[in-house]
Amino acid sequence: MESPAADAASDDAMDAFLEKFRSQPYRGGFREDQWEEEFEKIPLFMKKAPSEINPQENPDLACLQSIIFDDERSPEEQAKTYKDEGNDYFKEKNYKKAVVSYTEGLKKKCADSDLNVVLYTNRAAAQYHLGNFRSALGDVVAARKLKPCHIKAVVRGALCHLELRNFAEAVSWCEEGLKIDGKQKKLLDTRVKADRLKRMAQRDARKATLKGKKEQDGNETLIQAIRARNIRLVSGAAGEDEDEDSASEGPGALFLDGSNTENPYGARVSLDEQGRLGWPVLFLYPEYAQSDFISSFHEDSRFIDHLTVMFAETPSWDLEQKYCPDNLQVYFEDEERAELYRVPPENTLLQTLQHARYSVKALTPAFLVCVGSSPFCKNFLQGRKVRQVK
Template identity: 60%
Template sequence: MERSEPDPADDDVMDSFLEKFQSQPYRRGFHEDKWEEEFDKIPLFMKKAPSEIDPKENPDLACLQSIIFDDERSPEEQAKTYKDEGNDYFKEKDYKKAVISYTEGLRKKCADLDLNAVLYTNRAAAQYYQGNFRSALNDVLAARKLNPCHLKAIIRGALCHLELKHFAEAVNWCDEGLQIDAKEKKLLEMRAKADKLKRMEERDVRKAKLKAKKEQNQSETLLQAIKVYFEDEDRAELYQVPPNSTLLQVLQHPRYSVKALTPAFLVCVGSSPFCKNYLQGKKVHR
């Protein structure tokens, strides 16, 4: 095959273009003083996407976003896109935005139960790292309703129970996870920790009950030892006050009288020598 000869007209066009380019600077290029900022506005080279996309400031990025989240796509495709977006935010440790992305994915209500379980589980992880342990636990419970054997959901649920100091529940979740994978390192370590904390909690509860019982016994012993009386000065007689009586009940007694607006009582230890000597020879109404 014979090679075609170059067209001189093409060379003339190219030379003309190069001459024009040399004499007239390219007006759509980057500016020397802020080329890095302008370079970062190109979607392909962006280091981090803006939190809010302004079509006027970033028309290319807005166009890409409209293509990615096109409502004409199936709910499954849209949910997966939001899942991937949430994962990117999660890697950047922007857990708040990750939660928003996973939530948007769940709102698509796609028919893929496994995908929905992943969205719940991933949102639980993002909630966990924000310290929202109860919200995270609710998400893993929802994930397990869709997929009871979702190992990541079980692991994150056990973590939430640990943070909430539900040590017995944490042990149970670890046991359920180990039935699925008996060698899962995280579950083995977590179960040992949860079991130790559970036994410490039970020990503390026993100690608290014993202490409360001891204090109650001491209180009852003291109440039995202490005797309270009021005096009827007109008759020179004493009336013993029952330990469970209220002040109002005593003041309403027909033989009680208040002087100088101040109720007066005699309080002593019943078995003490003073009490025995003081009561000797006096008439006491019990």
């Protein structure tokens, strides 16, 4: 039994200890306004773990992680832990991390085939949400190798085929799944949608085939009409003559497909119901580096007719107001001989295109126009061999 003196000493020590905390609060305590943040720093109470764990900075967390993923545990236990982790990430819509977790689970190569099926199927779902439909499809195929009747794998496979526009395969997967579960709503809905899209795709394919055939026939008709007029075609890129032995492979056919026309307006040579040609024609004004483009110059139209319409009003770049139809001279260039040919304004386009020295580049005839009496025109023609078109 302690003496009264000892009891008094003990009481004094306790009073001193309590008095110390009254004047110096416990520094390790939680602040009332930050208690949630403080709890989050404790591994046992963490809601989310850091993406990377440094053992030196977070020794407690690293210890817990080593306990969870202890290599001494069976592959099945480790795979299940990764599956659960992946499911948590999936619920949070963190599909990338979910894919990583499911992948780590599959790497354990556990003997539980049902668990592997779930890992494959769940990873497929995460990949699907990331838009990686081919990867997702690969996973459901792997899952069905282990368990052919796994309905979730079948559903996700059908959805992947639908997104990849493999409509026939999507219908097939739906049919297989409905043999397993004839009332599976997702499969019933997907089959209806896939079958409708399959029929639409087949219809569009038939239309595209007919359109392509019609365009090909139209192109061949145009080429034949051009050749019947003895008009010389050359490739705008190569500057070489069209192959006379091929009506479908020469430069004419090349530029008739619409995707290779060299004029920036996309206009094409056309054939009307009376069998007359309309050409996209380019007029170049070298004095001012200007141009005019006529989308359809009828082959029977005269140059003077178009010039009269184009210069009915003075263009903004003609500051001297000298570009009047009666003052203009039209030329085309024979690059092969380095010669210029002057075209009479009363000539039709067809007469000019049929000239022995005229070559139509990329199915777009081009002509130079300048004011005959101007100093520029005289300088432009000086030193050049100029011939008159009859």
